[in-house]
Amino acid sequence: MAPHALLIPLPAQGHINPMMQLAWKLVSHGFLITFLNSDSTHNRIHKANTLNSFFDNIRMISAPFEFPPLDSLEGIENRIESLIKGMGPSVIDKVIQEINAREEENKVTCIIADVWMCFGLQAVATLHELPLAAFHTALVSLFAIRYFSAHLVSLGILHSDGIPKEDKKTKYLPCMPALHSGDLPWLWAGEYMFRKGIRMGEEIKDIKWVLFNSFIEIEAPVVETLSKEVGVYPIGPLIPPEFLIDSRTSTKVLPSFRKTDTDCLQWLDKQCAHSVIYISFGSTGILSEKQLEELALGLEATQRPFLWVVRSDLMKGSEANLPVGFLEQVRDRGCIVSWAPQLEVLSHPSIACFVTHCGWNSVQESITMGVPMLCWPYFADQFLNRAYVVDVWKLGLPLNANSQGIIKQGEIVKGVEILQESEQGLEIREEAKKLKIIARDAVKDGGSSWNNFNLFVTAMKRQPNE
Numbered sequence: 001m002a003p004h005a006l007l008i009p010l011p012a013q014g015h016i017n018p019m020m021q022l023a024w025k026l027v028s029h030g031f032l033i034t035f036l037n038s039d040s041t042h043n044r045i046h047k048a049n050t051l052n053s054f055f056d057n058i059r060m061i062s063a064p065f066e067f068p069p070l071d072s073l074e075g076i077e078n079r080i081e082s083l084i085k086g087m088g089p090s091v092i093d094k095v096i097q098e099i100n101a102r103e104e105e106n107k108v109t110c111i112i113a114d115v116w117m118c119f120g121l122q123a124v125a126t127l128h129e130l131p132l133a134a135f136h137t138a139l140v141s142l143f144a145i146r147y148f149s150a151h152l153v154s155l156g157i158l159h160s161d162g163i164p165k166e167d168k169k170t171k172y173l174p175c176m177p178a179l180h181s182g183d184l185p186w187l188w189a190g191e192y193m194f195r196k197g198i199r200m201g202e203e204i205k206d207i208k209w210v211l212f213n214s215f216i217e218i219e220a221p222v223v224e225t226l227s228k229e230v231g232v233y234p235i236g237p238l239i240p241p242e243f244l245i246d247s248r249t250s251t252k253v254l255p256s257f258r259k260t261d262t263d264c265l266q267w268l269d270k271q272c273a274h275s276v277i278y279i280s281f282g283s284t285g286i287l288s289e290k291q292l293e294e295l296a297l298g299l300e301a302t303q304r305p306f307l308w309v310v311r312s313d314l315m316k317g318s319e320a321n322l323p324v325g326f327l328e329q330v331r332d333r334g335c336i337v338s339w340a341p342q343l344e345v346l347s348h349p350s351i352a353c354f355v356t357h358c359g360w361n362s363v364q365e366s367i368t369m370g371v372p373m374l375c376w377p378y379f380a381d382q383f384l385n386r387a388y389v390v391d392v393w394k395l396g397l398p399l400n401a402n403s404q405g406i407i408k409q410g411e412i413v414k415g416v417e418i419l420q421e422s423e424q425g426l427e428i429r430e431e432a433k434k435l436k437i438i439a440r441d442a443v444k445d446g447g448s449s450w451n452n453f454n455l456f457v458t459a460m461k462r463q464p465n466e
């Protein structure tokens with residue numbers, strides 16, 4: 001009997017993508033996969049991706065629960081709570097019963113759930129005598145700072161609502177870089193996120209396998225510290241192996257929530273090597289009208305080619321408006337798309353640098369493709385990721401806002417020029433080349449993530465009575 005994993009993602013692009021990559025990897029190791037979404041998320045993915053080879057190998061199912069994908073932060077607390085209830089333990093129990101009743105020969109043999117979907121799930125796994133693994137889509141450091149945050153309260157470093165007592169750059173954990181107080185990943189959503197993070201740590205502590213889409217080499221001290229408390233298994237980067245070969249011919253594109261515009265790849269083919277600035281704010285980052293204008297004018301002023309993902313909801317409150325005359329001014333030097341095949345873009349030889357909101361997938365994809373970054377974080381873990389990119393790995397530069405919170409056009413021009421033309425930029429590009437190799441080695445035979453993944457797969461393939 002083939003092992004059969006039930007995968008339960010959080011319905012947000014940045015969480016579904018790595019879960020799909022994990023699904024793909026498990027299929028290549030002989031697993032059957034059932035991929036569970038809420039009804040609305042399931043329908044949206046199918047609508048945006050009519051023909052995609054992903055669906056040939058992975059069974060996509062949905063739970064009867066209307067939950068639109070999390071691609072805006074509006075009312076986030078209530079939406080997360082409603083998701084945790086609507087797709088909670090009793091629903092998962094029913095889904096497993098239905099699959100097992102239908103498929104005598106292919107019963108579910110393990111559950112892998114996003115850490116946000118694990119609340120109360122251990123009881124269901126125990127009831128069905130199934131192993132449960134939690135999947136964390138970002139840095140181990142993000143989980144660690146949440147996990148140890150109650151301890152930081154007891155030490156008097158944080159107030160009981162998660163706000164730091166002192167507003168200065170602090171080494172909150174000895175194993176992590178110093179962070180500005182505003183970099184703490186719960187502050188954007190206040191006490192709710194802080195408490196939820198602590199609850200998550202308590203819930204996950206008893207789960208034997210916690211898989212991380214990261215790799216040990218980039219945050220070894222944190223992995224070592226957290227492993228004393230939790231079963232930490234970094235298995236990333238989960239980027240499909242086809243993308244890790246420089247002379248790749250694969251056209252595999254992950255299904256996403258939005259229609260992918262692949263024409264930009266032909267535009268990239270026409271550009272010189274290492275010349276193009278790629279700009280994307282992931283699935284949720286938004287800009288004010290003024291901020292969008294400054295970015296556009298900054299790109300114009302660089303006089304360099306650029307590929308910019310302008311999602312229809314990139315601008316706060318209305319359809320994104322580019323400054324009057326901007327398109328006429330930049331002409332063929334700029335390519336604007338509403339959703340890019342990002343992995344293919346980042347692995348294209350014409351890309352010089354990535355202006356990124358520092359969502360973890362974007363950062364890890366950039367590392368794995370050896371592309372230096374200009375960091376423009378927006379919320380959640382993105383400030384923590386920036387601290388690693390800039391201060392620890394030295395793979396990029398921060399884009400600094402002025403006193404009104406605006407990143408001005410000159411800052412963008414300066415960032416690109418430093419990366420492309422200065423001694424400091426050369427050092428950053430050298431670091432990017434080194435870390436690209438380390439990232440790829442982690443998933444090669446015998447690499448750290450390869451070892452963890454194989455340990456996990458072997459354990460999941462073992463029959464319960466073995």
Ligand SMILES: O=c1ccn([C@@H]2O[C@H](COP(=O)(O)OP(=O)(O)O[C@H]3O[C@H](CO)[C@@H](O)[C@H](O)[C@H]3O)[C@@H](O)[C@H]2O)c(=O)[nH]1
Pocket residue numbers: 012013014015017137138256280281282283284285309338339340341342343358359360361362363365379380381382
């Ligand atoms: O035009 C685009 C833009 C993005 N992507 C992909 O979409 C994903 C976006 O993920 P990420 O870069 O992590 O950004 P978010 O969508 O913002 O991700 C959420 O989830 C991440 C993982 O938990 C967190 O680190 C982020 O802070 C959170 O916002 C990546 O795989 C990109 O390759 C595309 O394919 N095309």
